[in-house]
Amino acid sequence: MDAVRGHLDGLVLAVLAAGPAHGYGLIDLLRERSGGFFELPEGSVYPALHRLERSGLIESSWSAEEGRRRRVYALTARGRRAVDERRREWRSFSAAVNAIFGEGTR
Amino acid sequence: MDAVRGHLDGLVLAVLAAGPAHGYGLIDLLRERSGGFFELPEGSVYPALHRLERSGLIESSWSAEEGRRRRVYALTARGRRAVDERRREWRSFSAAVNAIFGEGTR
DNA sequence: GCTTGATACCTAGACAGTCTAGGCCCTAGA
């Protein structure tokens, strides 16, 4: 899934916009919300989460319900604004690619 | 333009599907066809062309009209098939991303 | 009690594609 490069951060933010989630669950959400398309490995998602936290777009807290330790991530105020920004960027990017690929399947 | 990673090969093939072109002109075509969105540097496009030629999807020939040397690229038979394949891949990729980003601008 | 599989976290290093920043040559125009 190399095609996701440069888009993953936005996708993670978009999922978190629907509510907090922990890393492992986020992978499931990305798969479900994409109709099974995204099967992202932990080695992609965890670094992305750490990256986003370092840049202040998300923040985490440990929850230890029923002995299971989970690091739960939520959007910060800046993160909420970033989602819109990333969505706009995606819209223009995909419009540009669509324009080049054209309509027909041929 | 890191977001283009993994999609550039398909875009180049799609442009060449409309007719042969040389590297420098291809950059112009990518910009024009995308409504000015893609401003790709030579350092991205030339390696992509060499990559595609090595893998047999395009082939090149030198044209020396009016003293200007140009390497003109054209799709091979396999390349023509690859365009459809890449377009299909793009369609499902962008559908997946759209599903996650949702509809509204919010 | 022990093993297996799922949940849940993490990361070092491999890998690969894009970009920076240069290089070269030619032509046209000032």
Next chain:
DNA sequence: TCTAGGGCCTAGACTGTCTAGGTATCAAGC
């Protein structure tokens, strides 16, 4: 002669994804 632009090329930097490992807990099966 100098500059601007067309045209080609690439070494190395960069960076984000993935591979392939590691740890720990819990539930189920034998």
